[in-house]
Amino acid sequence: MIKSQMKHITIDTYLCNGCGACVEMCPDVFRLNELTDKAELVTLEPEITDEVYQAVALCPEKCIEIE
Numbered sequence: 001m002i003k004s005q006m007k008h009i010t011i012d013t014y015l016c017n018g019c020g021a022c023v024e025m026c027p028d029v030f031r032l033n034e035l036t037d038k039a040e041l042v043t044l045e046p047e048i049t050d051e052v053y054q055a056v057a058l059c060p061e062k063c064i065e066i067e
């Protein structure tokens with residue numbers, strides 16, 4: 001059986017400025033951590049939709065990666 005390659009979203013929280021653009025674009029995927037004000041994933045393996053790619057493009061710090 002051939003396993004399809006899973007893609008993962010990573011957020012560089014060091015670079016994240018907490019602007020919330022990714023949360024506005026994909027509230028099911030991203031949220032701001034209440035303590036750190038940095039973006040984090042809502043679930044471990046979210047579906048990677050077109051909106052997620054748009055959030056990656058919109059992020060002003062370019063700190064979201066899909067790999």
Ligand code: SF4
Binds near residue numbers: 023064
């Ligand atoms: S768009 Fe980028 S900088 Fe803004 S909260 Fe999301 S990850 Fe952080």
